[in-house]
Structures are given as structure tokens and as C-alpha cells.
Amino acid sequence: xxxxxxxxxxxxxxxxxxxxxxxxxxxxxxxxxxxxxxxxxxxxxxxxxxxxxxxxxxxxxxxxxxxxxxxxxxxxxxxxxxxxxxxxxxxxxxxxxxxxxxxxxxxxxxxxxxxxxxxxxxxxxxxxxxxxxxxxxxxxxxxxxxxxxxxxxxxxxxxxxxxxxxxxxxxxxxxxxxxxxxxxxxxxxxxxxxxxxxxxxxxxxxxxxxxxxxxxxxxxxxxxxxxxxxxxxxxxxxx
Amino acid sequence: xxxxxxxxxxxxxxxxxxxxxxxxxxxxxxxxxxxxxxxxxxxxxxxxxxxxxxxxxxxxxxxxxxxxxxxxxxxxxxxxxxxxxxxxxxxxxxxxxxxxxxxxxxxxxxxxxxxxxxxxxxxxxxxxxxxxxxxxxxxxxxxxxxxxxxxxxxxxxxxxxxxxxxxxxxxxxxxxxxxxxxxxxxxxxxxxxxxxxxxxxxxxxxxxxxxxxxxxxxxxxxxxxxxxxxxxxxxxxxxxxxxxxxxxxxxxxxxxxxxxxxxxxxxxxxxxxxxxxxxxxxxxxxxxxxxxxxxxxxxx
Numbered sequence: 001x002x003x004x005x006x007x008x009x010x011x012x013x014x015x016x017x018x019x020x021x022x023x024x025x026x027x028x029x030x031x032x033x034x035x036x037x038x039x040x041x042x043x044x045x046x047x048x049x050x051x052x053x054x055x056x057x058x059x060x061x062x063x064x065x066x067x068x069x070x071x072x073x074x075x076x077x078x079x080x081x082x083x084x085x086x087x088x089x090x091x092x093x094x095x096x097x098x099x100x101x102x103x104x105x106x107x108x109x110x111x112x113x114x115x116x117x118x119x120x121x122x123x124x125x126x127x128x129x130x131x132x133x134x135x136x137x138x139x140x141x142x143x144x145x146x147x148x149x150x151x152x153x154x155x156x157x158x159x160x161x162x163x164x165x166x167x168x169x170x171x172x173x174x175x176x177x178x179x180x181x182x183x184x185x186x187x188x189x190x191x192x193x194x195x196x197x198x199x200x201x202x203x204x205x206x207x208x209x210x211x212x213x214x215x216x217x218x219x220x221x222x223x224x225x226x227x228x229x230x231x232x233x234x235x236x237x238x239x
Numbered sequence: 240x241x242x243x244x245x246x247x248x249x250x251x252x253x254x255x256x257x258x259x260x261x262x263x264x265x266x267x268x269x270x271x272x273x274x275x276x277x278x279x280x281x282x283x284x285x286x287x288x289x290x291x292x293x294x295x296x297x298x299x300x301x302x303x304x305x306x307x308x309x310x311x312x313x314x315x316x317x318x319x320x321x322x323x324x325x326x327x328x329x330x331x332x333x334x335x336x337x338x339x340x341x342x343x344x345x346x347x348x349x350x351x352x353x354x355x356x357x358x359x360x361x362x363x364x365x366x367x368x369x370x371x372x373x374x375x376x377x378x379x380x381x382x383x384x385x386x387x388x389x390x391x392x393x394x395x396x397x398x399x400x401x402x403x404x405x406x407x408x409x410x411x412x413x414x415x416x417x418x419x420x421x422x423x424x425x426x427x428x429x430x431x432x433x434x435x436x437x438x439x440x441x442x443x444x445x446x447x448x449x450x451x452x453x454x455x456x457x458x459x460x461x462x463x464x465x466x467x468x469x470x471x472x473x474x475x476x477x478x479x480x481x482x483x484x485x486x487x488x489x490x491x492x493x494x495x496x497x498x499x500x501x502x503x504x505x506x507x508x509x510x511x512x513x514x515x516x517x518x519x520x521x522x523x524x525x526x527x528x529x530x531x532x533x534x535x536x537x538x539x
Binding site: 048049050070071073074078079081082083086087088089090091093095097100101104105111128129130131144147148150151 | 250254256439447
């Protein structure tokens with residue numbers, strides 16, 4: 001589904017991601033772990049086209065993202081941002097926020113689908129005309145997920161989806177995401193600094209450090225501590 | 240008790256209810272500010288004066304009564320009469336229409352122009368930003384009144400020309416303001432999210448960036464109204480704004496200047512009108528800033 005080859009991202013003179021390659025299969029959940037500043041979120045933003053200065057190749061569904069139009073890309077991949085307090089427009093009711101991607105892409109029946117999506121994420125239609133400031137962090141993140149799902153993408157990129165949330169809410173959101181992945185047959189790429197989240201959510205994971213990939217592990221390797229790199233061991237010991 | 244509309248059965252009413260609830264909470268916070276309420280009362284009084292001028296006025300503002308030249312304030316002429324025996328009170332009341340007309344003309348033309356230019360410059364950045372902002376700088380570099388004077392001198396005096404001249408100098412601050420907001424908003428996650436959904440730049444600027452610039456622009460607008468009134472009165476005073484016999488407040492002060500030592504009311508009363516109205520807009524602007532300024536407002 002996603003194939004990233006020799007990706008290098010520059011922010012001016014500094015290198016945020018250096019020569020990183022990985023691929024994610026259809027229906028898989030792939031994790032990116034590393035301390036802050038290791039370049040994991042940058043990879044997601046680059047896949048979505050939010051960073052202009054990169055080299056290498058990113059293929060989604062076999063199509064190069066450089067030659068794919070924005071709207072075409074939007075129907076394949078969507079992203080959920082880290083901070084649910086910053087990712088919803090404060091002036092619009094959430095029903096509007098969820099319906100807007102559908103209106104932009106001229107999809108039929110945005111109103112009806114908004115209600116379906118609200119039910120899907122467990123909020124219900126009565127939340128439709130609430131403003132973001134009337135919702136809790138967990139509820140906002142649910143809305144952000146619903147907005148990301150509005151265009152029926154096959155791939156969801158999740159940038160630290162729970163790190164801004166209370167511990168008690170984190171499990172709720174993660175369970176919701178797992179349930180959605182099963183129901184809608186989604187492919188996930190999850191970025192987190194929290195190994196517990198990654199090992200709960202992901203089939204495979206890649207450890208990153210200082211803009212470079214350290215190693216790629218499967219969940220069973222992680223559980224059985226079958227680890228090659230010392231940095232990964234440190235990371236596990238620390239969590 | 241109002242009936243809460245079911246958002247699933249009746250979405251239009253529910254949306255309106257949500258908006259009304261937002262407005263009510265805004266109004267409640269506004270009412271906690273007594274000075275802001277004073278400003279609001281003054282501005283509303285000005286609007287009422289302008290709307291009901293024929294009813295509120297006791298005399299014809301244009302009809303001279305030479306036997307009552309420069310009559311002192313009293314039962315017949317509440318604020319006295321001017322050098323042609325016209326009732327100053329009635330002229331002040333009618334003058335509020337001219338004041339509002341100029342303010343409205345300037346605001347309607349300058350704020351949207353500044354908002355659009357600022358939002359575009361802030362959204363695109365790079366050379367678009369540089370070009371728009373340097374143009375803005377050019378207009379900011381010229382002294383306000385001087386440019387207005389030159390413009391009026393070229394086009395000829397009159398209310399509409401005065402308003403145009405003020406507009407020419409009034410839009411750059413809005414562009415600056417809108418650009419500053421746009422620069423913050425364009426990199427926010429909610430704009431990124433809608434960009435990822437395939438929204439065009441036009442859509443992003445109009446529906447996402449501009450609404451966020453609006454609160455700063457509204458605050459600035461309220462403050463600006465006081466300045467516009469003063470500039471308009473200044474132009475009227477030097478004879479480049481409204482022309483006689485129009486009861487423009489600045490022009491009224493100008494004619495009253497000749498009698499200021501013996502018949503103080505001819506110049507003083509319009510002066511007070513300008514003072515009170517400017518104060519009203521400033522107080523209102525202060526209160527609005529406390530509520531709307533994104534940098535002062537704490538996260539709710």
C-alpha cells in the first residue's frame with residue numbers, strides 16, 4: 001500500500017529524515033517509534049505533501065505521490081493530527097468540519113454521511129451542532145478521526161493520536177481505532193514515542209533515532225525481545 | 240424555557256440554536272464590562288439619532304432665522320443658534336447622519352480591501368507576501384492627513400471624496416493585521432487538515448483564514464471609527480470635507496470659530512458631539528478587544 005524508498009527530508013540546512021525506507025502492506029498497522037525530534041512525524045507530513053523539500057520516492061497504491069493530484073491523494077490517504085485542540089477550526093460546528101471534506105470533493109449526501117460518521121465514532125448525531133470548545137479532548141480526537149474518514153480513505157496516518165489525551169481516554173481512542181481498522185479494512189501508520197501504544201496497535205514497527213531508521217521489528221520480535229540494536233533495547237528498558 | 244431542537248430531526252433550527260447560544264455567551268461576557276456598555280449606549284444613541292433625525296429635531300436644520308442669529312441656549316434653541324439663526328441641536332442631530340455615512344463608507348471600503356490583501360499575502364508567503372506588503376508599506380509611509388488632503392485637493396471637496404481619501408490611508412493597517420493572523424493560522428493543524436482534504440487556496444483563504452482574521456479586524460475597525468470621525472471632522476474644519484450648508488460637525492466648528500469668545504456654544508456643542516461619539520467608539524473598541532483579541536483571550 002505504502003512504499004517509501006530512500007526518503008530524505010531537509011529543513012533548510014538541517015536534515016530531518018535521512019535515507020529512510022519502509023513499506024506497509026494492505027490492512028497492516030505499522031508503527032514509527034523514536035524520541036522527539038527523530039523525524040517520525042516528519043515522515044507522515046512528507047507522505048501527505050506538507051513538506052516541500054524532500055527526495056527519494058513515496059508510492060501509495062503503486063502511484064508516485066509527486067505525480068498524484070492533491071484531491072486524488074486525499075481519497076486514498078488521510079491524516080489525524082496530534083493535538084485535537086489545534087486540529088479543529090474553532091469557528092465551525094463539528095458537523096460542518098466533518099462534512100467539509102465531502103463538500104470539497106463533491107461527494108453525494110454529505111449531511112447523511114456526517115450523521116453516519118458521528119455514529120461510527122461513537123458520538124451520535126446530537127453532537128453535530130456543537131462547537132469544538134464544547135467538547136473534551138477525547139471527543140475532539142474522535143471528531144478529527146471522523147473527518148479523516150469522511151473521504152473513505154484506505155490509509156490513515158496517525159500522528160501521536162493519543163499523546164495529547166488523558167491516560168484514561170487513550171485506551172478508548174486506541175480501541176476505537178482498532179475497531180475502525182477491522183470494520184473498514186484500513187491500513188494504519190502510527191507515530192508514537194510510546195512503545196506501549198505501538199506494541200498494542202501495530203503488527204510491525206520501525207525504530208528511529210536522529211533522523212535515521214535504527215531497525216524494523218515485528219510485534220512477536222518485540223514481545224520475545226528478539227532485538228538486534230542496543231538503542232532499541234535502551235528504548236524498551238526506558239518505557 | 241426554550242425547547243431544545245432535536246439536531247437530527249430539525250438541523251436548521253438546531254444550527255441556529257447553537258449560533259444563538261454562542262452569541263448569548265458573548266453578550267453575557269460583554270455586559271460584564273461597564274465601560275464597554277457605556278460605549279455601546281453612545282453608539283446606539285448615535286444610530287438612533289441618525290435614524291430618527293426628522294422626529295428628534297425641533298427645527299429645520301437648513302432654514303435660517305436671521306432674527307435669532309447666535310441666540311443663546313434656551314427653551315427655544317436648546318443648544319443655541321448659529322450665525323444664520325439655525326438651531327444647533329437640530330443640526331447636530333442631522334449631522335449624525337453625515338458622520339455615520341462617512342464612517343460607513345470608509346469602513347466598508349477599507350476593511351475588506353485590507354482583509355483580502357492581508358489574508359492572501361499571509362497565506363501564500365514568499366514573493367506574493369513581499370509584493371503586497373511593500374505596497375502596504377508605501378501607503379503606511381505617507382502621513383495620513385497629508386495624503387487625504389492631497390487626494391481631496393485633486394478630486395475636489397465633498398463627503399464622498401473625503402471618505403475615499405480616508406479609505407486610501409485606512410486600509411494598510413488592516414492588511415498588516417490580517418497578514419499577521421494569516422501567518423499564524425496557515426500553518427495550524429486545522430488548515431493543514433482541510434488542505435489535505437483537497438481544498439483549494441481560495442477555499443482555505445475565504446473559509447478558514449479570513450474568519451480567524453476577522454476578530455482582530457473587527458476590534459481594529461471599532462477603534463478606527465473614532466479616528467475616522469476625527470479625520471472627517473478635520474477635513475470638514477479646513478473646508479475640504481462636507482460643504483455648507485450641510486450640518487457636518489467639523490464644518491460647524493469651523494464656522495463657530497469666529498464667535499468662540501462671545502458665543503461659545505456655536506463651536507463647543509459640535510465639538511462635544513465629536514468628543515462623545517469618538518469616546519463611545521473607543522470604549523466599545525476596548526471592550527471588544529478584551530473579548531475578541533486572540534492574544535488576550537484565554538483558552539476557554
